[in-house]
Amino acid sequence: MPLLQALRRLGQRPTMQDWPGLIEAYRSWLPVSAATPVITLREGATPLIPAPSLSRLIGRGVLVHLKYDGLNPTGSFKDRGMTMAISKAREEGSEAVICASTGNTSAAAAAYARRGGMRAFVLIPDGYVAQGKLAQALLYGAEVLAVKGNFDRALAIVREVADQYPVTLVNSLNPYRLQGQKTAAFEVIDALGDAPDWLCIPVGNAGNISAYWMGFKEYRDAGLSQTLPRMMGFQAEGAAPMVLGHTVEHPDTIATAIRIGNPVNKENALKAQRESQGGFLAVSDAEILEAYKLLGRDEGVFCEPASAASVAGLLKRREEVPANSTVVCVLTGNGLKDPTTAIEHNDSRFHTGLEPDTSVVASVMGF
Numbered sequence: 001m002p003l004l005q006a007l008r009r010l011g012q013r014p015t016m017q018d019w020p021g022l023i024e025a026y027r028s029w030l031p032v033s034a035a036t037p038v039i040t041l042r043e044g045a046t047p048l049i050p051a052p053s054l055s056r057l058i059g060r061g062v063l064v065h066l067k068y069d070g071l072n073p074t075g076s077f078k079d080r081g082m083t084m085a086i087s088k089a090r091e092e093g094s095e096a097v098i099c100a101s102t103g104n105t106s107a108a109a110a111a112y113a114r115r116g117g118m119r120a121f122v123l124i125p126d127g128y129v130a131q132g133k134l135a136q137a138l139l140y141g142a143e144v145l146a147v148k149g150n151f152d153r154a155l156a157i158v159r160e161v162a163d164q165y166p167v168t169l170v171n172s173l174n175p176y177r178l179q180g181q182k183t184a185a186f187e188v189i190d191a192l193g194d195a196p197d198w199l200c201i202p203v204g205n206a207g208n209i210s211a212y213w214m215g216f217k218e219y220r221d222a223g224l225s226q227t228l229p230r231m232m233g234f235q236a237e238g239a240a241p242m243v244l245g246h247t248v249e250h251p252d253t254i255a256t257a258i259r260i261g262n263p264v265n266k267e268n269a270l271k272a273q274r275e276s277q278g279g280f281l282a283v284s285d286a287e288i289l290e291a292y293k294l295l296g297r298d299e300g301v302f303c304e305p306a307s308a309a310s311v312a313g314l315l316k317r318r319e320e321v322p323a324n325s326t327v328v329c330v331l332t333g334n335g336l337k338d339p340t341t342a343i344e345h346n347d348s349r350f351h352t353g354l355e356p357d358t359s360v361v362a363s364v365m366g367f
């Protein structure tokens, strides 16, 4: 039983310090043993936030919740997979890890690897990583290699390096990553009491959608939930291989975290879609930005552009959402990772260069 639920049953008020991180909280569901050194930053236990404005917009009694995984220690859901991948790498005696990344994987890999006393090598597409993410990788002590080429190219290189040299690959090809990530589905069910009707999620390498599906099925099979959600995966129009059914040679979108043309986990993701009677759909950059602004302005939730694809997709398919159903949109990363996009795309008024004078300020305020 999840720890917090157990505490509530005992009539005790849980505090944040009771949350031990997701490996301890869900130990029996994960491939760890007493010999596994748990490397944790107490990731997981992210809030499921009701979204009243979105619910109103969709209407017909639909209740929308946001799984805000941007509140993990390095600001994205990647921490869920990384606590597992790095703990297992440590257990196996690894001294260095490597990944290709659009930014968030490198931030998480760097933080957990360094905490575990390992070297972290990260390959990023030169010029296509949001500034906050690059700052994180550098500050966490990674060795950053920016390659001229996109994510898919960088991934091909790290696979070869990991094959030939003593470094552990921690991209989502690493099976422990998805094991850790499936705990997000457990948390959704722990919070709602059952699975939602729809799960809306951005899709890049398609690892997260595969991990959620694994988590939902495991809880259902264990009798901890009664139903399974429809898995609705959303991609950016310029990087939509799951929608098109083929690799995209030159993926392009403002949502850099999902700027991926050849998803590593496409087979698993297709299975999730088939088994759940879900779907894949593309949303335009303009639709992503509209959802991104709406989340900030009307819900008070700042996510990164890639994350907003889940809400953009829900809005695009709103007619198909059954009346009175429950929808969870996964917000994969924190908006602070990409301040550049927020400053360039918002509907706020920003008055600059004002004289330091009360009447000037009051008049700008409209008084």
Ligand SMILES: *Cc1c(COP(=O)(O)O)cnc(C)c1O
Pocket (backbone or CB within 6 Å): 076, 077, 078, 104, 105, 172, 202, 203, 204, 205, 206, 207, 208, 209, 257, 258, 304, 306, 307, 332, 333, 334
């Ligand atoms: C990694 C990432 C995604 C995509 O997840 P996949 O598992 O690659 O499909 C989406 N949003 C953010 C913020 C990410 O960091």
